[in-house]
Amino acid sequence: xxxLRILREEFGLSQQKLADLFNLSQQSIYKYExxxxxxxxxxxxxxxxxxxxSVDYLxxxxxxxxxxxxxxxxxxxxxxxxxxxxxRRLSPSLRKNLDEILTEITYDKDTVxx
Numbered sequence: 001x002x003x004l005r006i007l008r009e010e011f012g013l014s015q016q017k018l019a020d021l022f023n024l025s026q027q028s029i030y031k032y033e034x035x036x037x038x039x040x041x042x043x044x045x046x047x048x049x050x051x052x053x054s055v056d057y058l059x060x061x062x063x064x065x066x067x068x069x070x071x072x073x074x075x076x077x078x079x080x081x082x083x084x085x086x087x088r089r090l091s092p093s094l095r096k097n098l099d100e101i102l103t104e105i106t107y108d109k110d111t112v113x114x
Contacts, residue, residue: 003058003065005033007051022046 008018015029022043031037048055056062090098
């Protein structure tokens with residue numbers, strides 16, 4: 001969250017003023033900026049919205065402060081999200097095997113040609 005400090009200073013906000021805006025303590029902002037604590041996801045999203053940036057930028061995953069725009073918005077069920085989480089935990093070879101299995105069992109020769 002080191003980029004939080006950059007954004008806060010660009011907006012001319014003290015740690016206390018930012019804390020007041022989000023009903024947090026000044027100590028929380030200090031800890032976030034110095035990697036001593038991590039805010040919950042809801043707070044990260046609110047901060048990203050406030051500063052018109054992406055969550056990725058706030059958590060130092062990218063150096064680009066511009067918010068990313070999703071090309072397609074897809075609503076996932078909780079079960080679909082759980083499947084995605086489990087899939088991402090698989091090794092590359094197991095992912096390949098699972099991909100092949102899913103392709104085979106969902107293949108409909110009447111509507112799709114290989």
